[in-house]
Amino acid sequence: MNDTTTKPAGTGPLRGVRVVEMGQLIAGPFCGQLLGDLGAEVIKVEDPKNGDPMRQWGQASVKGSSLWWSVLARNKKSVTLNLRTPEGQAAARSLAESADIVVENFRPGSLEKWGLSHDELKQTNPGLVMLRVSGFGQTGPYSTQAGYGSIGEAMGGLRYVVGDPSTPPSRVGVSIGDSLAALFGTIGVLAALQERHNSGLGQVVDSAIYESVLGMMESLVPEWAEEGVQKERSGSTLPKIAPSNVYPTADGQWLIIAANQDTVFRRLAQAMGNPGLADDPEYATHTARGERQAELDELVAEFSLQFTADDLVARLNEHSVPVGKIFRVEDMLSDPQYKARRSVIEVESDNYGSVTMQNAFPRLSRTDSAVRWVGPELGQDTEEVLAAVGYDQNSLADLRAKGVIR
Missing domain, CATH: 3.30.1540.10 (formyl-coa transferase, domain 3)
Structure with a gap:
């Protein structure tokens, strides 16, 4: 694993942008992955006991660490903080003061309960952009309900149309709802950063999983609303599109x-x-x-x-x-197009050895995206990052003794 003092800075278009990623699983962290690939400094905040559950997800692991994690957490620094303690919340506020972007995908209301809402954080960092990813968004009667990607895929209209008409609704073989919410969230974050050049102010980007799925559903809504045509499952074809x-x-x-x-x-x-x-x-x-x-x-x-x-x-x-x-x-791995464009690369790591994974996309001609390192060990960057925002060794030792950091 790369040492924290020698990690290369990003060379992509987001070089110099600092992201604090709070949350877990896929919807928020995939946005963090995309921003990191584009050169941002991404500080991932994890619970000190077990970290992000994605550390254990996937069908294969190396030395007990998930290979999925090596991709999803690449280009990120890992900081442990117990956000359910006053000390952890104070440290998170310090990180947010230095950040351009905060990414979170807790259930709506959690940040408010911890004193980490955008309204509170912008008091000391008015230019802060906050991405909030959730199943149903920050408003509406469903906003406080738990909502995983699969639920968003169902309610956004995707699950009904996937699969063979002779079978129950199927799923796409990847977590597409979470990933779409992260993609739409990333677009929103980049737009908010651009707007900040004009106003000097940040804002909240509210990305709901079900709406992100809905946004990809082409003519599904008007065909039903205007003509009463319901798109059905059609297996490997699209109706009326042939051959x-x-x-x-x-x-x-x-x-x-x-x-x-x-x-x-x-x-x-x-x-x-x-x-x-x-x-x-x-x-x-x-x-x-x-x-x-x-x-x-x-x-x-x-x-x-x-x-x-x-x-x-x-x-x-x-x-x-x-x-x-x-x-x-x-x-x-054997295809000449993949090889010519380096669509799949090998990334060296002390913990995993050489890991083969998909490259960073899209490609930029002058300030290209890049994979700099694989997913970090839990808490390996805690001292470096917190020291940079004012915590001395005595303060860090106190946080460690209280279980606030690992």
């Missing part, structure tokens, strides 16, 4: 072929050796293809089964038809 599906190959693999646009479908027909298909009135237009989606999928599947996956990809690329294999991680 765009998963198709089998001769060697038992599956490919995504997306040729629903008129010009692209014409190129697919040429690749299929049947250029007249694009002029057939039953398939010539987007609307006509949508009406005959199932039979068109059968035609494309008959064609795809004549080729191995690699041969079919090559053939369709020659005709500029969008196509892609359904990747597992082993495919990513």
Whole structure:
């Protein structure tokens, strides 16, 4: 693990921005990860006994530490504080005084109970931007209810439309609700920082998980509200969008072929050796293809089964038809596009050894994002960070004796 005195500063566009991350699990911390990738100094505040539960999450670990944690907490410093004690709250206020951004995802009302609300913190730091991520937002009749990402996915409309129509609603295989709330929250934070240049003042960014999911639901609301059309589960397709599906190959693999646009479908027909298909009135237009989606999928599947996956990809690329294999991680690690862009990298760590993980995104041409180190040990930066805001060794020893820090 990198020593706290030698951790490299960020070189990204948020270099010099200080973030205090309070909260746990995914919705708040993923925002902290994104800000850290972009160069911000991220100070993660954790409970001194067990830290963030994400330290134990995931399907694999190294030396007892979660590999998921190594990604989610990368580029962060770990400070332990018991926020349920007056001493811990005082230390958190000191950190917030020096911060540009505070990120939190406790249940609404928790910060107010601890004397850490934005209204209180802005008295000494009027430029403070605070991101508050929660299941239902800071207002409304549901605001005080517990709300995990899965609940937000359900109430935001996503769960109902995911899966095969013959099965109950499914879930996406990642914590997409939490991550979307963090993404929308990050956008809000960056917008608030930009506005601060004009006003000199911070503000609260209120990111609700269910609203973040809802924001991605395309035409779901107006189609029902205006025309009474309810989007249903449709498996691997989008209704009336054809051909765009998963198709089998001769060697038992599956490919995504997306040729629903008129010009692209014409190129697919040429690749299929049947250029007249694009002029057939039953398939010539987007609307006509949508009406005959199932039979068109059968035609494309008959064609795809004549080729191995690699041969079919090559053939369709020659005709500029969008196509892609359904990747597992082993495919990513050997893929030339991934290698050329360093989409997956190895990050050295004393605790984990070399950890392979996804790189920081998006890429910037002049002040690029970067992964500087993996998730830290619990509390490893506590003394360094608190000393920088005025705590001497005697004060730190007192906090440690009281169990406020680790």
